[in-house]
Amino acid sequence: DGGITQSPKYLFRKEGQNVTLSCEQNLNHDAMYWYRQDPGQGLRLIYYSQIVNDFQKGDIAEGYSVSREKKESFPLTVTSAQKNPTAFYLCASKGTGIYNEQFFGPGTRLTVL
Amino acid sequence: KQEVTQIPAALSVPEGENLVLNCSFTDSAIYNLQWFRQDPGKGLTSLLLIQSSQREQTSGRLNASLDKSSGRSTLYIAASQPGDSATYLCAVAKRDTGNQFYFGTGTSLTVIP
Numbered sequence: 001d002g003g004i005t006q007s008p009k010y011l012f013r014k015e016g017q018n019v020t021l022s023c024e025q026n027l028n029h030d031a032m033y034w035y036r037q038d039p040g041q042g043l044r045l046i047y048y049s050q051i052v053n054d055f056q057k058g059d060i061a062e063g064y065s066v067s068r069e070k071k072e073s074f075p076l077t078v079t080s081a082q083k084n085p086t087a088f089y090l091c092a093s094k095g096t097g098i099y100n101e102q103f104f105g106p107g108t109r110l111t112v113l
Numbered sequence: 114k115q116e117v118t119q120i121p122a123a124l125s126v127p128e129g130e131n132l133v134l135n136c137s138f139t140d141s142a143i144y145n146l147q148w149f150r151q152d153p154g155k156g157l158t159s160l161l162l163i164q165s166s167q168r169e170q171t172s173g174r175l176n177a178s179l180d181k182s183s184g185r186s187t188l189y190i191a192a193s194q195p196g197d198s199a200t201y202l203c204a205v206a207k208r209d210t211g212n213q214f215y216f217g218t219g220t221s222l223t224v225i226p
Contacts, residue, residue, distance in 0.1 A: 042218040043202070044216075094212065102159070
């Protein structure tokens with residue numbers, strides 16, 4: 001059953017803590033993405049990776065970090081430097097080739113207490 | 114930078130009505146345009162992808178068109194059903210950043226039984 005999984009579904013964090021969101025895909029896709037979605041706003045790109053051991057900053061990378069050690073996995077760490085981390089986080093992947101579709105995971109809702 | 118706009122932000126129609134959702138983008142140098150559906154609290158589901166060389170794509174009751182020169186795409190939904198109620202988002206991939214997508218803020222559709 002191919003797809004993208006994200007865990008956990010809900011995450012609560014105290015101020016000053018770092019947290020890591022998991023994203024795994026078994027679609028054999030090279031490219032993976034992290035987006036942030038806030039109410040009434042479109043998706044904003046945090047980081048993306050086109051290949052293992054390589055990633056690029058998106059529009060709102062400050063306060064976030066990523067790694068891409070395996071093709072299947074692209075974890076996102078929300079650090080204490082992120083001033084307003086409460087949001088819905090979406091992971092996506094895309095196959096090689098410019099005309100391929102982007103597929104999304106079910107999302108993680110992060111709430112800072 | 115690519116700006117993507119979706120109008121209207123919200124739309125309410127009676128069941129059975131045909132409807133059109135609009136998406137406009139500022140930079141016509143795109144690789145493709147993708148339409149998504151998002152249910153509350155969920156990830157995005159891909160509906161249709163139109164390559165830059167194509168004019169339209171169809172899937173069941175959905176038809177998406179693309180006019181690259183004018184920077185516009187429409188999503189036509191025929192014979193709407195209450196199950197079509199969701200937020201619909203469009204995203205474009207620019208030619209100079211082929212693997213990076215830019216999203217609109219979405220149109221929230223309610224189909225009234």
